[in-house]
Amino acid sequence: MFKNPAELAERVLAGDPVTPEEALELLHTDDPGMLDLVAAAGRLRREHFGMTVKVNYLVNLKSGLCAEDCGYCSQRLNGGTDILKYSWLSPEQAVEQAEFGIRGGASRVCLVASGRGPSNREVGNVSRTVEALKEQHPDVEVCACLGLLKDGQAETLSGAGVDAYNHNLNTAESHYESICSTHTYQDRVDTVERAKDAGLSPCSGLVVGMRETDEQLVEALFALRDLGSDSVPVNFLMPFDGTPLAGTWQLSPQKCLKILSVVRFVCPDKEIRMAGGREMHLRSLQPLALHVVNSLFLGDYLTSEGQAAKADLDMIADAGFTVLGARPDAGRAPDAAPAGSARGAGSGQDAAQRTTTPCGSACGSAAGSGAVAGVVGASDDGSDDGTVTTADGSTNGGSRDAGGLPPERAAASSSVPTAPKVSPALAALLSSGDGPERDEDETRVRLELSPTVRRRGAGTSVAPNA
Structure with a gap:
């Protein structure tokens, strides 16, 4: 065994990998020893990735409508979570969405679609979407995440210019039947192997906090190492109402940081990404986590809002890191992005400081309604002057209740419907119904926008935008 994490890190750098027993011991580090663990994991991170952070951006090509029953997922079969549902975006619409992330510094665009797996027509x-994106942005990496692949489909994607394929193992094989019954753990392994055989870079990770034991978490990490995943997204369960895992809270910020550190020890030279749920679970420890991980998603996730894009970019810079491959015009938040288009801009945030296109890796991320009528206004110099703007556009003084909230917010016990902003592309799709052709035996579903602003944390005990 090892004396301390620093000694173990030096051993790993010398080519001697950690064992499952050592990984479990690291995971059980007490809170006073957490910073020593992070420092040792940071030594491994800097050796392989320096002080750079890779920025990824998701485009949700198809939302909801999934026949699978994954227990963590807001898009699951007969799920009761209120999410946006729509069929396939056209190549032009998808490229428009992707460009908001690219302008924010993203060097990889992840194209995601819900469902068990794509038909050949959908592939x-x-x-065609990938070809259109590569024509305009040849240096941007493209990762596809379309579900279980059939023979030949990975080769088609590779031929179109796809660089990587994401299909998460999600949890340990010994725990898999507890979270899904419509496909098997081996089905997921087989899809990752198909992607590898076609020359695609394998991207596979997990969702933590799904009632797995620490031993099962370690089991999953070593399975990912053995699978040869080049990038490992780590999602933190967001237990939204309407899913079997609703009300499941077994993560703390310290626990999340320890998990990420152990992932770094097990996969020292792999891209490790803090993904969906980081805002909810890591909270104020996100900047510290950058010393362990070297990748994140910018902005929103598949069905929930993430941290504001400007806040992400500021966090990276403030922690002393630089965005990998940043262009001269990058490093600023994208212009008012469409997809408020997909979920609506969060109340109380400058729309010009948000990416609101579909963005993220955890299907379990979901947002429901929860907007309040009033938002705290800001003066011209950017300071909060306490003014409250109400739903009809009027303002009042900066009075607040004893809890520090404006009276309108303190009195609001339910959300007030607010029309979400949409991009020109999605607005056109809403009005016309046009889009890629669907197989004849599939039901065509029109885009349906909820009448309320969709906010991170809605549907859980966590306050919206907490």
Whole structure:
């Protein structure tokens, strides 16, 4: 065994990998020893990735409508979570969405679609999207995440210019039947192997906090190492109402940081990404986590809002890191992005400081309604002057209740419907119903926008935008 994490890190750098027993011991580090663990994991991170952070950006090509029953997922079969549902975006619409993330510094765009797996026609549609994106942005990496692949589909995607394929193992094989019954753990392994055989870079990670034991978490990490995943997204369960895991809270910020550190020890030279749920679970420890991980998603996730893009970029810079491959015009938040288009801009945030396109890796991320009528206004110099803007556009003085909230917010016990902003592309799709052709036996579903602003944390015990 090892004396301390620093000694173990030096051993790993010398080519001697950690064992499952050592990984479990690291995971059980007490809170006073957490900073020593982070420092040792940071030594491994800097050796392989320096002080750079890779920025990824998700485009949700198809939302909801999934026949699988994954227990963590807001898009699951017969799920009761109120999410946006729509069929396939056209290549032009998808490229428009992707460009908001690219302008924010993203060097990889992840194209995601819900469902068990794509038909050959749908793979063709995605291939045309990739070709259109690569024509305008040849240096941007493209990762596809379309579900279980059939023979030949990975080769088609590779031929179109896809660089990587994401399909998460999600949890340990010994725990898998507890979270899904409509496909098997081996189905997921087989899809990652198909992607590898086609020359695609394998991207596979997990969702933590799904009632797994520490031993099962370590089991999953070593399975990912053995699978040869080049990038490992780590999602933190957001237990939204309407899913079997609603009300499951077994993560603390310290626990999340220890998990990320152990992932770094097990996969020292791999891209490790803090993904969906980081805002909810890591909270104020996110900047510290950057000393362990070397990748994140910018802005929003598949069905929930993430941290404001400007806050992400500021966090990276303030912690002393630089965005990998940043262009001269990057490093600023994207212009008012569309997809408020997909979920609506969060109340109380400058729309110009948000990416609101579909963005993220955890299907379990979901948002429901929860907007309040009033938002705290800001003066011209950016300071909070306490003014409250109400739903009808009027303002009042900066009075607040004893809890520090404006009276309108303190009195609001339910959300007030607010029309979400949409991009020109999605607005056109809403009005026309046009889009990629669907197989004849599939039901065509029109885009349906909720009448309320969708906010991170809605549907859980966590306050919206907490």
